[in-house]
Amino acid sequence: MTAPALRPGTPADAAAVAGLWHAGWHDGHAGHVPDGLTAARTLTAFHERAPLRVSDTTIADIGGEVAGFVMVVGDEVEQVYVGSAHRGSGVAALLLDEAERQVAATGYDEAWLAVVEGNARARRFYENHGWHDGGPLPYEVSAGGSSYVSPCRRYVKRRVRARP
Numbered sequence: 027m028t029a030p031a032l033r034p035g036t037p038a039d040a041a042a043v044a045g046l047w048h049a050g051w052h053d054g055h056a057g058h059v060p061d062g063l064t065a066a067r068t069l070t071a072f073h074e075r076a077p078l079r080v081s082d083t084t085i086a087d088i089g090g091e092v093a094g095f096v097m098v099v100g101d102e103v104e105q106v107y108v109g110s111a112h113r114g115s116g117v118a119a120l121l122l123d124e125a126e127r128q129v130a131a132t133g134y135d136e137a138w139l140a141v142v143e144g145n146a147r148a149r150r151f152y153e154n155h156g157w158h159d160g161g162p163l164p165y166e167v168s169a170g171g172s173s174y175v176s177p178c179r180r181y182v183k184r185r186v187r188a189r190p
């Protein structure tokens with residue numbers, strides 16, 4: 027298999043990011059957040075969101091395919107998503123490592139993220155990579171014209187490093 031290459035997102039990636047984001051969102055969140063929020067997270071909604079987030083996005087590219095992506099804003103690692111065919115392959119770890127590097131390069135020594143309480147796979151993944159559960163974080167989300175509160179945990183990683 028071709029090794030994944032990390033690169034900045036471009037507008038041309040937005041459609042692939044939207045598809046992967048939509049599928050991964052439902053894998054990790056459905057049943058763990060309010061039903062109204064799940065109903066509002068349509069593929070169309072992700073096609074609207076992804077182009078707005080290109081400048082925050084780093085892509086894991088495998089032979090021209092978007093295998094996964096991460097979005098970083100300041101000290102927050104906002105989204106870590108890997109296509110189902112690439113889970114368990116190490117692609118997610120590469121993306122998380124890059125996200126930590128970006129947070130450190132911006133001048134922070136601690137990174138944080140919100141993960142839905144019931145997203146056991148993601149929580150295990152973060153814990154395996156040195157993140158710890160910093161406590162409950164009710165996360166307010168607006169979608170489809172309504173507001174929802176998702177039961178999340180605030181995960182933290184201290185002493186992130188800007189590697190050369």
Ligand SMILES: CC(C)(COP(=O)(O)OP(=O)(O)OC[C@H]1O[C@@H](n2cnc3c(N)ncnc32)[C@H](O)[C@@H]1OP(=O)(O)O)[C@@H](O)C(=O)NCCC(=O)NCCS
Binds near residue numbers: 107108
């Ligand atoms: C979260 C995500 C990026 C992690 O990447 P990944 O390649 O699946 O992660 P890994 O396979 O390296 O690690 C997952 C760990 O969870 C474990 N796991 C798998 N299914 C699990 C489950 N249902 N419950 C608990 N742990 C589970 C795996 O065994 C592995 O742990 P181990 O290495 O100690 O055995 C990926 O699963 C994904 O894109 N999920 C959908 C989107 C999502 O939820 N993103 C996170 C939003 S905060």
